[in-house]
Amino acid sequence: xxxxxxxxxxxxxxxxxxxxxTEDLVGFLDQRxxxxxxxxxxxxxxxxxxxxxxxxxxxxxxxxxxxxAAAVVDELGAQGSFVAVNxxxxxxxxxxHLHVVPRTKGDGLRGFFWPRQxxxxxxxxxxxxxxxxxxx
Numbered sequence: 001x002x003x004x005x006x007x008x009x010x011x012x013x014x015x016x017x018x019x020x021x022t023e024d025l026v027g028f029l030d031q032r033x034x035x036x037x038x039x040x041x042x043x044x045x046x047x048x049x050x051x052x053x054x055x056x057x058x059x060x061x062x063x064x065x066x067x068x069a070a071a072v073v074d075e076l077g078a079q080g081s082f083v084a085v086n087x088x089x090x091x092x093x094x095x096x097h098l099h100v101v102p103r104t105k106g107d108g109l110r111g112f113f114w115p116r117q118x119x120x121x122x123x124x125x126x127x128x129x130x131x132x133x134x135x136x
Contacts, residue, residue, distance in 0.1 A: 006095035010044045017128030019071075020135050024057055025064050027100075027135075029128050032116040034101045034109065037076045037127050039068050041098040048094050049087040061098070067135055068100045075134035076127070078102030082109070 008014035010026050019039055020027030030038040041064055047053050053061060069081045082101040091097075103109065119127070 004046055004093065004095050006040075006042045006093050006097060007046050010042065017124050019128050019131040020064060020068065022060065022064065024060055027064065027068055027131075029124055029131075030099070032118070034082075034099075034116060035078075035103070035107060036117060036119060036123070037072050037078070037102040037131065039072070039100045039131065041065055041068060041100065043096055047096045049091070049096055050085050051087070053096060065098050065100060068131070071131050071134040072100060072102040075130050076102050077104075079104045 005014060009016040009028060016028040016031075018026060018028045020041070024044055025041060026044060027039050027041045030040050041061070043053065043057055043061065045054075045057075047057075065083060069083055072078045072081050080103045082099070082103050084099045084101075085096070088094075101109075
């Protein structure tokens with residue numbers, strides 16, 4: 001889809017800090033993370049919501065989410081993660097994306113109030129490199 005920012009990232013036309021690439025999926029750091037290391041996982045194929053995801057991609061999509069959730073713990077020192085998918089409501093980009101947010105006890109995240117953070121110059125690329133290394 002030509003006007004979809006995630007399709008543009010998948011195509012390599014829009015810059016993103018990639019952490020995972022497979023034949024069917026791409027994982028990259030959120031530009032406005034809840035916490036540093038917040039990854040978005042998307043199918044390469046333009047799919048709007050989880051119910052639209054082809055059956056053949058369900059297992060690879062969840063398997064990649066598991067790997068990313070483990071990587072934020074193993075590589076970033078998080079104690080766990082928050083994993084979520086919005087369908088239509090609160091879906092800022094109409095392209096299926098799964099959030100993997102690193103969590104630590106006392107990090108201040110309450111319910112579904114998601115304050116956003118910013119990376120310092122060069123910091124986002126360093127986080128992406130660490131996660132890429134953990135996922136290779």
